Structures are given as structure tokens and as C-alpha cells.
Amino acid sequence: MFGLIGHLTSLEHAQSVARELGYPEYADQGLDFWCSAPPQIVDNITVTSITGQKIEGRYVESCFLPEMLATRRIKAATRKIINAMAHAQKHGINITALGGFSSIIFENFNLSQVRQVRNVMLEFERFTTGNTHTAYIICRQVEQAAKQLGINLSEATVAICGATGDIGSAVCRWLDKRTDVAELLLIARNQERLQNLQAELGRGKIMGLEEALPQADIIVWVASMPKGVEINPAVLKQPCLLIDGGYPKNLGTKVQYPGVHVLNGGIVEHSLDIDWRIMSIVNMDVPARQLFACFAESMLLEFEKLHTNFSWGRNYITVEKMEEIGAASVKHGFSPLLI
Template identity: 85%
Template sequence: MFGLIGHLTSLEHAQAVAKELGYPEYADQGLDFWCSAPPQIVDEITVTSITGQKIQGRYVESCFLPEMLATRRIKAATRKILNAMAHAQKSGLKITALGGFSSIIFENFKLEQQFQQIRNIKLEFERFTTGNTHTAYIICRQVEQASQKLGIELSKATVAICGATGDIGSAVCRWLDKCTDVAEMLLIARDGERLLALQEELGRGKILSLEEALPQADIVVWVASMPKGVEIDASKLKQPCLLIDGGYPKNMATKLQHPGVYVLNGGIVEHSLDIEWKIMSIVNMDAPARQLFACFAESMLLEFEKLYTNFSWGRNQITVEKMELIGQMSVKHGFRPLLSFSS
């Protein structure tokens, strides 16, 4: 049985969902309450592959909220993720994906090095995957397929990767370098040393600021958090411009409504068959029976293939070979990249 560890996008969202799911004791509570709330299994899931194989899973709500990071409740945030992992393991889930901020918190705060025992449970890290390999693969396929729909020739295109030195961003760069004929890559990130190391690894790519890069880009892959106070002036973007929003929560489509700018929700897959669950309707997917985060789909694929291993783990460890492997599994079991965008 596979697992998914997730969280909601805000306190307001969490209160509304708690009411909808039948948890009235959570629905009217403030952030302090959510900081102490335990993880809950709130959904039972059945997924059918196009091969005919069926698997079962569970969704673990971590009760983490992004406001915990914004208000410097770091200990509460890390405790949420660790407790959710312990709950998933205790529930017998063989492979569980860390969705949204869960994997970011785990890796950025190096929780594996600090916490290996949660109460009486010794965490077995091979039971968990960040899902980032599948997410990176899907974003790359979205670049390839959506650009074709818009008539953007990759062999002549400039692609800006915002968050290039992150786990997903660096994997996207490696794929674009080795598997596509993209003309130019613009590398954007906060850490200058990591940018130089990535540029050296790739043997190509221009290091630019966000302000310098965006007007030059035919395609923007956004796989970083949006810094406070940063606004993108859509009128300065090329037309057409394909912007793939790989962040969470996804809000580019509402912020960048401009003729010729096409926003695609990055890292989202569509399944060929309906999935029996209710959680994706709660996170506002357009087609909740078919659409889901690629990181969640990774745990499903590993369950289908009986690969009970932390397939995606550690920072900047994703190889093109692993992306190709998870991509083959994805196609085999009926997942495909989301390609409907707003403009």
C-alpha cells in the first residue's frame, strides 16, 4: 500500500477543508491549534493502471500550514512532517511521497541527520520518496510538448529556469541539456556558488538575475518559491511566452493574465482512468478524478512496480537516467503531462 503526505495551502483553506471532511473540531481553530494538531489519514485511495493492475493507498494530512514558516514556527513545521512520516510508517504504508513543502522542509533542515527516532518509531527512510524525479520529468515533457503546441521551436528558444540549483530545477537543467535541442538556458537562483557549480557541470547556461532573464526567455520554468515583494511584469515578457509554474501553491495563472503569456501548471499529471479518492477535489484540481501532483504519482508508480525504495532522495541527486526510468513507468501505467494552459 502506498501513501501520500500532503498539506493545505493556508489556514483559511485548512478550516474550510476540515469542515467539508467532517472535522468540526478543526474547522474554527486558529494557527496555534493547527501547530499542535496530529496527522490524520483522511482518504482511502484506489488507482487502476491501464495495464489493469489495481493498487490501494492512503492520504495522510500532515496539518502543516505555510503560515508556520511565515511566522517562524520552524519547530512546529518540522515536527509536522516527522510526525506524518511516523504515522505513515506505523500505518504500514510501504512507499510514501512527501508532497508540497513536506520534502522541502525535510531536505532544507536536514531532518534525516537530526531525527531518526520519533517517539517509539525508528524512521525507515527507504519507505519515503520526495517524488521530485517524476516531477522534474513531467515538467520537462511539458516544456517539450507545450512549446510545440504554441509553435515555439526549442532549437531556437531561450529557456529561463528560476530555481535552477534546487533539486527539481537542476534536474530540469540536466534534461534540457542532454535530451532536448534547446538553444539557450538562463540560470536563476539565489546561491551564486551553486549556480557556478551547476554551470560548470552543464558546460553551458548564462547566470542572470530574474530581471535580466525574463525579457529574454521564450519559456520560463518556475521551480522556486516566489520571494515576498517580487512581481513579474507580464508586459515585459516575450509573446508568445510559455510560463510553467512548478511551485506550490500555484498562483501564476491569476497573477499573469496577459495576451500572449501562456501559463501551465507545472508538475501536474493526468491519469487515463478515474482515481477513487476525494482529496484532489479539495486541492482544487480542474479534473480531480484524473489530475494530481506528479510527486504523488511517483509513489503510485513505485507501488505498481513494487519498487519499495526512496527513489527520489537527497538534494541534486536526480539523474537523466532516473528521469527516463520513472518516465517509462509513468507512460506504462497511463499518466501523461497536463497540457491545458491559461492565457
């Protein structure tokens, strides 16, 4: 059995979803209540591969909300993720994906040091961040959407915003080794990590955001949007492909301009309908078939009976592992969302 640990995008979103899912006691509560709310299994899932194989899964709502980070309720945020992991393990789930902020919080607050959650000794091999599949799908979106727009990769400049993160660095490695992209622009806050990545790749220009964006034919955004930072679409090339790999995905509403094509990054479409209701709640355009690639990774690992933390830690994603999960993705009927 596979599992998905997720969360909603805001307090308002959480209240409306609680009402829709039949949890009226959650629907009118404020942030303090959500800080103490326990994790819940709120959906049972059946996925059928194009091979005919069927698997069962569970969706675990962690009850984490991004406002917990914004209002300095850090302990509540970290507790949410650890408790959701323990809840999944206690219910016998073999491999569970940490979706959205779950994996970021786990890494940034070093939650791997927390092994015991009440009477549950966490077995981290039961969990995956899903980042390898996400990185693979974003790279395939770069390749395929560029072709749709008539952008020749061999002549293109690709800017990666968040280049030193787990997904961003993996995208850089793939584009360097598996494509003929003409130029990589590396953008991130930590200069030391940028220099290390540049040395690893043996290429790539380290640039600031304002300098890099007007030069890019393709922008891969896999970083959080700093407060006060906005993209001026008028300075971007036309055509320009902007892949929004962040969460929540909001560049499509912030950047609207002729010739600038915004694509929701890290989203896959399944060939067959999935029996679930949770994706309609997170506002997928085709909820029976579309989902986050990180969630799909746990499904793929269950299909392949690879009950292991396939994606774990920071900056350990190799091109070979991306190819491995990519082959499983194709085999079982997943494809990248395109324009």
C-alpha cells in the first residue's frame, strides 16, 4: 500500500475543504485549532496501471498550513509532519510520499533526528520526498514544451531559479548531461552552493534574478518567491517558457503577458482515471487524472515493489535515478503535463 502526506494551501482553503469532506468541527476553526488538530486519513485511492496492475493507497492530511511558518509556529509545523508520518506508518503503509511543504520542512528542520513519535519508531525507508520524479517530469516538460513553442534547446538559454535546491540541482544535472541546452543560468541565494554546483557541472553562469530573466528562453522556477519580488513579464523574451515548479503554483496568475507561456511544473497526467477525490480539492484541472509528480513517485514505487526512500536527503538525486523512475513512470502510464 502507498501513502500520500499532503496539506492545504491556506487556512481559508482548509476550512472550505473540511466542510466539503464532512469535518464540520474543523470548518469554522482558526489557526490555533489547526495547530493542534491531529493527522487524518481522508481518502482511499485505487490506481490502475496501463499494464493492468492495480494498487491501493491512502491520503493522509497532515493539517499543516503555510500560515504556521509565517506566524512563527515552527514547532507546530514540524510536529505536523512527524505526526503524519507516524500516522501513515501505524496504518501499515509501505511507502509514503511527503508532498508540498512536508519534505521541505523535514529537510530544513533536520527532522531525521526525530526517530520516536509516542509509541512509533519511525522507519524512514517507508518515506520518499518524491523529488526525483518531480525533477524528471520538470526536465521532460522543458524538452517537450520547448518543442511545442518552437524553442530550439541547442540555441536556448535556460535559467534555473532555485538551482542549488534538491530539485533545482537535479534539473541542472539532467539538462547538462541529457540535453544539448546551449546555456544554463544558475540562480540561488547561497553563493557557496552556487559555486559548488557550477564546479560540479563544469558550466553555467551564476547570476542574479534581474540580470538572468531577460536573457532566458526558458525559466524553471523551483524556489520560493521572496516577499516583495515580482517578475516583470515585459522584460522577458517572446516566446518564453516559464515552468512553475513551486507550491502553491501561482505564477500563472502573476505573470500574464503575450508570448510568455506559464506551465505548471512537476504535474503529471495518468492515462486512466484514478479513483480518488482529493485532487479535485487541490484544484487540478482534470482531477481524475492529474496529480503532483511527487505523489506519483510513491505510486510508482508501490507498482514496482520498491519500498524504499528512493528520494531522500538533499542534492543526492542522480541522472541515473531520474532515468530509473522515469522509465517506471512511462511504463505505468504517467506523462508530463504540457501546454
